[in-house]
Amino acid sequence: MKILDIGTGRGTMAIMLALKGYHVITGEPEGHDWADWRSSAKKVGVENLITFKHLNAEQLPFSNSEFDAIFVYVSFHHINDKISALKEFFRVAKQHGIIVIFELTPEGVEEVRMSFPSHANAVDPRDYTKNTSYSLNIIEHGNINAYIYKKS
Numbered sequence: 001m002k003i004l005d006i007g008t009g010r011g012t013m014a015i016m017l018a019l020k021g022y023h024v025i026t027g028e029p030e031g032h033d034w035a036d037w038r039s040s041a042k043k044v045g046v047e048n049l050i051t052f053k054h055l056n057a058e059q060l061p062f063s064n065s066e067f068d069a070i071f072v073y074v075s076f077h078h079i080n081d082k083i084s085a086l087k088e089f090f091r092v093a094k095q096h097g098i099i100v101i102f103e104l105t106p107e108g109v110e111e112v113r114m115s116f117p118s119h120a121n122a123v124d125p126r127d128y129t130k131n132t133s134y135s136l137n138i139i140e141h142g143n144i145n146a147y148i149y150k151k152s
């Protein structure tokens with residue numbers, strides 16, 4: 001399985017995948033390295049399963065149809081050009097590959113705003129996936145929804 005994680009942050013998603021035994025390529029734009037994901041990965045013994053690369057979701061440095069799965073864990077609403085980013089996710093996903101976008105719900109955003117009042121609004125990825133060929137399964141879970149796209 002070739003797996004890509006968009007928006008490394010604290011490494012929550014990449015580390016969870018690595019703990020399941022997967023090799024993960026993860027990244028975020030240069031200058032965005034705000035969290036020490038490496039120490040956390042080291043602590044739980046999975047640093048060797050995670051490869052970090054500077055990247056911008058809006059123009060990914062990968063070939064067409066490279067990945068079996070792409071994970072975007074509460075990063076989508078931080079990306080400026082969401083339409084380009086989604087096009088890129090579908091471009092680099094293999095046929096029948098999955099794109100899993102975890103996004104805060106409006107209720108989730110309200111909770112985050114108790115600590116970070118200027119946090120961005122909730123985003124529904126379905127508003128940005130017109131004209132793309134896929135099937136979609138949504139798992140609703142209170143403050144966070146998982147949008148699981150499968151490339152047709």
Ligand SMILES: C[S@@+](CC[C@H](N)C(=O)[O-])C[C@H]1O[C@@H](n2cnc3c(N)ncnc32)[C@H](O)[C@@H]1O
Binds near residue numbers: 013057
């Ligand atoms: C809330 S954090 C993500 C948390 C992370 N996914 C985790 O599992 O811990 C949001 C991330 O989105 C990243 N980001 C913002 N714009 C981006 C872009 N254009 N391409 C890739 N990542 C981006 C930021 O660098 C930031 O780390």
